[in-house]
């Protein structure tokens with residue numbers, strides 16, 4: 001039976017909470033002061049702590065300051081008055097999982113209780129992931145054992161057991177979506193949906209209804225009720241990719257959803273409560289986006305509670321070989337082949353700058369795999385320009401050579417990657433040069449990621 005510690009100075013509220021929590025199958029202990037809470041913590045490590053911030057003998061957050069490791073295995077949920085939203089954000093930074101605003105909404109509390117599984121299970125999963133880094137070279141879906149990636153794994157492990165919003169920043173193709181997946185997989189939400197939506201790929205007219213859904217007849221063309229992404233991600237994780245492409249008025253709505261954890265469908269009157277972890281991603285510098293009016297300050301402040309920066313591949317060259325080997329292994333299994341990269345090819349891969357990051361590397365390995373006639377993949381099979389780490393931007397990036405006999409699909413793919421490379425990985429710019437919408441470019445890249453073409 002999972003155990004809950006309720007730290008709340010008002011005896012009536014504490015009793016009421018205890019009743020409710022017991023009825024959900026938890027054992028409970030109650031503390032009315034900080035010192036009682038310390039005693040209880042020493043007696044038994046709880047799976048969940050409900051922690052009022054304002055206590056007679058101090059601030060609830062002092063418990064963290066005392067012994068942050070005491071909470072390693074517990075979910076800590078802050079209870080706060082409306083006025084102290086800032087404090088709760090600070091608490092989330094310190095490691096609290098969540099917060100409830102007074103008066104406590106019992107349904108929200110129930111959502112939280114439903115998520116609390118005995119923590120040992122999650123701890124074991126994290127331990128397995130961490131062991132794999134040393135032994136095999138990957139952390140769940142993420143490959144790499146560079147220092148930079150290890151730091152990211154550490155952050156993922158820390159944030160995964162909470163439900164705070166996460167902001168993932170990094171150039172295109174660095175693996176932001178995979179980081180989001182890893183967070184989801186290590187969280188209590190992993191049996192629920194993980195949905196990724198690219199805010200830049202949905203037309204501004206449709207985005208609101210895509211996010212929040214609509215009621216039948218709420219606008220011309222709304223023939224049926226439609227569930228939006230928020231509703232479909234219930235209990236799970238929603239990745240809002242390219243958050244800076246979300247129209248500003250919708251950013252306001254998103255902020256409200258994050259704060260109230262509820263929303264209404266377009267044309268609806270019913271308020272729908274949601275329990276969804278929001279992860280936002282961007283390949284821009286968020287503060288630059290702020291300065292250019294692409295991102296609202298209050299939203300950034302809210303999302304920035306936990307930020308993960310994924311470095312470009314050129315800053316973790318030691319991972320190139322491991323990543324390339326992994327992509328090659330996948331292909332070998334898929335195609336029942338046993339091709340290998342010869343040392344000079346690995347050298348060349350490692351020396352290259354990868355403006356399109358891991359996505360470009362994956363693509364280069366796929367192409368080399370096809371190009372290699374025998375089992376050895378040598379330098380000749382690598383179809384990018386050898387640019388050393390300190391050379392100027394890709395010398396020949398302005399040109400694509402295709403032979404007669406090349407399929408249109410392959411030509412298109414070559415042109416897309418060369419243009420991306422030319423634009424230093426900036427997709428908006430590449431889409432413009434290619435004369436397609438960002439949505440089209442995005443969809444192509446996703447197809448390539450999935451190895452569909």
Ligand SMILES: Nc1ncnc2c1ncn2[C@@H]1O[C@H](COP(=O)(O)OP(=O)(O)OP(=O)(O)O)[C@@H](O)[C@H]1O
Nearest residue numbers: 142143171172173174175176177178283358359449
């Ligand atoms: N560390 C990694 N290990 C294994 N595969 C990776 C890793 N990083 C990225 N990839 C692969 O590289 C491709 C691009 O990754 P992803 O889509 O996560 O990038 P992104 O940062 O979200 O890019 P964009 O900004 O363009 O959306 C995918 O095929 C993904 O599986």
Ligand SMILES: [Mg+2]
Nearest residue numbers: 176177241281
């Ligand atoms: Mg992405």
